[in-house]
Amino acid sequence: MSNYDELSLYVRLFMKKYPFSRFRIDPVPNHPLRKPLSGSTVALVTTAGLCLPAHPPFNQKLKMGDTSWREIPNGVETRTLVESHRSQSFDHRGIEADRNLAFPLDRFRELEKAGQIGRLNHRHFSFMGSIIGPRPLIEETAPEVARLLREDGVEVVFLTPL
Numbered sequence: 514m515s516n517y518d519e520l521s522l523y524v525r526l527f528m529k530k531y532p533f534s535r536f537r538i539d540p541v542p543n544h545p546l547r548k549p550l551s552g553s554t555v556a557l558v559t560t561a562g563l564c565l566p567a568h569p570p571f572n573q574k575l576k577m578g579d580t581s582w583r584e585i586p587n588g589v590e591t592r593t594l595v596e597s598h599r600s601q602s603f604d605h606r607g608i609e610a611d612r613n614l615a616f617p618l619d620r621f622r623e624l625e626k627a628g629q630i631g632r633l634n635h636r637h638f639s640f641m642g643s644i645i646g647p648r649p650l651i652e653e654t655a656p657e658v659a660r661l662l663r664e665d666g667v668e669v670v671f672l673t674p675l
Contacts, residue, residue, distance in 0.1 A: 531645075546669065553668040555625075556634040557585075558658070560642035560674045561608060561615035562598030565589065570597035577646030580654050585637045591618050598675065600643040615673055634667050642675045 517525065546553065562571045564583040572579040585594070591612040598608075608615045618637065624630045638658050644650055662670060 548668070550630050550669065551628055552631045554632055554634055554666050555621060555630045555669045555671060556662055556665070556667045557616060557618060557621060557637040558640070558670055558672050559616045559638075560640045560672075561596060562641040562675075563594045563596055563612065563616055563639040566593060566595055568595075570595065571641040573597065578644030578650075579641045580644055580647070580650040581641075582654055582658055583639045585616070585618075585639055587618075587633050587635050587637065589618070591616065598642060600675070603675065615675055617671075617673065621671070630669075634662070634665050636661075636665070638662075 517528075520528070563585065564570060565585065568583050571581065571583075594612050594616065596608050596612075596615075613619050616637075616639070618633075621630065621633055625633050638661075640650070640654070640658075
């Protein structure tokens with residue numbers, strides 16, 4: 514991860530003018546864990562813009578950002594995931610070298626095998642980060658994914674924001 518001074522002038526100027534949105538969600542959507550992680554069902558959610566090669570990439574041309582999501586099956590080989598994140602505010606080479614930096618599925622498989630988590634859900638989800646207009650994400654697509662995770666019986670979600 515670079516610090517602000519290492520970013521290009523273009524990116525620094527972009528960030529200075531970035532139209533950050535403020536949304537208050539009340540109550541904050543969280544729920545205390547009622548059992549140990551070793552008995553819990555876990556899913557991963559990332560904003561790295563990852564998808565399967567067969568999926569359409571996230572639409573980088575939408576001015577306010579692509580608020581859609583992609584389902585990532587638990588059995589996927591992480592190295593086959595395609596990154597279609599539009600942000601130029603970070604160095605993508607790390608994710609290209611190892612998808613686990615943004616979507617640590619292989620590490621969570623190790624935790625599952627070691628009995629540190631109960632089990633991984635059969636599916637996980639990927640969103641595009643760098644969404645300038647997040648209202649549709651907050652009001653539509655994120656609740657839709659939350660509903661799917663609840664239906665799957667997921668008790669813990671590990672979020673990797675980019």
